[in-house]
Amino acid sequence: MARRQMVRPGGRSTRVQQAVHDAVRELEAETGRDTLTVPLIAQRAGVTPSTIYRRWGDLKELLSDVAVERLRPDTAPADHGDLSADLTAWAEQFLDEMSSPTGRAYIRDALLGDPDGTNAGQCSAYAAEQIDTIISRASSRGDHPPEVETVLDGVVAPLMYRILFRPEGLNTPYAQGLVTRLLAADGMAAD
Incomplete structure (x- = not known):
């Protein structure tokens, strides 16, 4: 599934991306990579799972996006x-x-x-x-x-x-x- 970049006024898209990236990094540090799920990440980031699915498609694409940012x-x-x-x-x-x-x-x-x-x-x-x-x-x-x-x-x-x-x-x-x-x-x- 191709990622969709949604741009919303006021920088909401950037804030969501940052919150989700932070949630991935925090949860990975706390519980390990194998325990990561979209619902768990969404809860930590304060967004709905559908927000993550809409923007990234699936967990692999989200982890890929986070990795690229870290590289x-x-x-x-x-x-x-x-x-x-x-x-x-x-x-x-x-x-x-x-x-x-x-x-x-x-x-x-x-x-x-x-x-x-x-x-x-x-x-x-x-x-x-x-x-x-x-x-x-x-x-x-x-x-x-x-x-x-x-x-x-x-x-x-x-x-x-x-x-x-x-x-x-x-x-x-x-x-x-x-x-x-x-x-x-x-x-x-x-x-």
Whole structure:
């Protein structure tokens, strides 16, 4: 079932979304994910179950929406003054966050309740925005960095594949090596 975005005057839609997201997070922390139900979430959020069904369709789509929101980066990537250092630090942080048990659970939820690919696209956009910030900084310093898509293909895609399907041997040196190979292939010397 496709989600319907209802926009109501006065920000009610935003308040409902926030209340429901908060309820999911609180209940998950208190009782665990396996006990979550739409009626329980609705009661905690102060809305009717039909409000949740109308907006999200089902529990999987709601959990997917919450996961996508939780996967949104809180801050811009750190500026270390150098493309290689910036991209390496970002890749290490991305790996650390996404490969954690919590990160994997969010990824799983984001994809499971995403029948039309919207949430996957949003998660990809988060990574692209972060990379674009790094690349823009490098360009402003006079560097000639790779394109965003090149970084997504050379760093993010292999990390996500390994996180989801082959986590053994997935570590910081692996992420660092992806960045080093990407920059070497693109003609940028990686420190």
